[in-house]
Amino acid sequence: MPEVIVPIGPHHPALKEPVNFRVIADGEKIVRLELDLSYNHRGIEKAAEQRDFIRVLPLLERVCGICSHSHSSAFAKGIEEIMQIEIPPRAQYIRTIIAELERMHSHLLWLGVAAHEIGFNTLFMWTWRDRELVQDTLEEMSGNRVHYGMNEVGGVRCDLTPHQVSTALERLPFLEERIYQYVDMVNDQQTLLLRFKGVGKLTREEVLKYGAVGPTARASGVDYDARRDDPYFVYTEVPWNVVTDTNGDVYGRTCVRIGELRESANIVRYCLENLPKGPVRVNAPKIAPEGEIFSRYEAPRGELAHFIRTNGTNKVERVDIRTPTLANWTSVAMCLVDQNLADIPVIVAAIDPCLSCTSRITLINTPGGKPGIVTFDELRKRGQTYCQEQGPP
């Protein structure tokens, strides 16, 4: 076959969120790839500047439906540092528990999605069933399954009762048993190995060059984890290891994520067993002093960064969110070249993309018909000319 353009997205069964790839393929081989990420610009950063700190947390939680706790934690952690308040240890522990449970449900979800991308629906159904256990635990603790709303500036919203702690601890052994079964499955299942091994390979140098983060980077042997290298919450007190792998392909990323599942289960158990007593919240001031902070947080998908600037009022002057997906996109575009057409879904899924969280600009057709970025000034001028043409009302 000659070179053909295969349009994937913005609507495609493999994609859960809108993104557009224009894959230029020679038969079944990929020659080149053109990406368009921004279909879901929601103006969330601008909206965050309009709200005070109490109301900005629920908003930022809605950046993502999977790593909702990550966004609110990253922001709360940053703003607390600017305000120079220390949150009580019990609140730290609860935040860590929720964060690791979130990592577990995110990785289980990812494993299912990756299996679905290679048509292995059984694993997809099984992991999503087991994910329900984690979701149930989260729902019991916070009352919600998706947006837990646990974070507040100065602590957490609600305390854990002894009953919640004991039921969560009861669920862990079964969950760990299932995780070990997935380890076996990933190592033994032949079709899975055929589709995962050697696919979407990234060397350590490439990862550093393109700035990939999270499990994608750790699968290529980059030993970096914000939880250890820029510690927050109680990660310095809890015994745990950074999981790395040297394969660098989709298989390596799977191994890293399954390893992290085990680590997360251990962290949750440790935190539940060693939950300190005391209050879960301190009264935070309404106004933050002038300052800038770069708050790093290890979300399930990789390093999440919130840049926060305050100006002495009860609102942020600027909050800039760099999601891990944005950091990982370049590496995807690079490692897709020369791969098989059939491998696109699984390579893209391997970074666990969260596209709507990543959208920061939106592309609009100019009169010439070419896509481009419309700046605010341009938009203003256009409005002025439009009004002038219309004449007075």
Place this chain on the structure above:
Amino acid sequence: MTGLLPGLVYVFLFPGFIFLVMYALFFESLDRKITARMQNRVGPPIVQPFADFIKMLGKEVIDVDGVDRKIFDAAPVVALAAVMTAFLYVPVLGVSPFGFQGDLVLVLYLLTIPTVVLFIMGWLSRNIFSSIGGVRVITQMFIYEVPFFLALLTPALMAGTWSISEIMLWQQQNMWFMILQPIGFIVALIGLQAKLERPPFDIPEAETEIVAGPWTELTGRRLALMHLVKDVSLVTGCALITALFLGGPVLPWAVTPAWLGIIAGFCIFVVKTLALLLVLSSIKVATGRIRIDQLNTIGWKYIASASLLQVAIVLIINYRWVST
């Protein structure tokens, strides 16, 4: 066949057209139910495929711009006719009344027609996903067809006849070919799975890669008929392997009266085809989708070699023991 009326009943009523359609749709619902239970789901109700079929027959047919409508309307019918004809030569109630020397070859070629039709539809759809799917269909056919044919022809080699019914009777007197030719049986199952484009060979309709492959532009009754073709192919394939490897729908001893034997044979047919369906569904559940280049390697390196080995073994046995 003794008269015109029994012949017409056989072709149109039982076990031909009407029964076959019902049985095929029932097969699909059972397949989905088995899959769902293994995947820890509830699964659709048993009547779901019947309801889907009737609903889709009544849906609007959307024509793609610049596509030859006549070919698009005719193609599913041709495919359906081919697999339904193939079923007439496969023994269901004792031996097939239409059987003749060489019907095995005819059945194999009739079973290939849906694949070719699918390729043509994919290619004509003028849709990039359909075109890629169509190319994959034909590529995959070149990979599995040779081992599949070889595997199904080895029973004929040993039985010394080209008639499916006679191969079945040979097994009644001797032994099932599943035991005599285990390699051929396994290759035949793999080939059938690949022919029906079920996981791990659902490469041409890989949902996450190329939407629905050649099926992408099918709507309304075309889609309904193509689904039916797939279900009927599943039944015909299972029935064919039952007849060739599992001794077919006959008891190993003679039963009187004759009608009792036929009823018992029909029950055996149902049990054996359902057992095969269970095996095929288990393969479907236990695997992911492999890539077309990987299938090429596996198919020609291992599956084709295995079928050739089976042929060689049969030829040696024939030369050494049977012919003398």
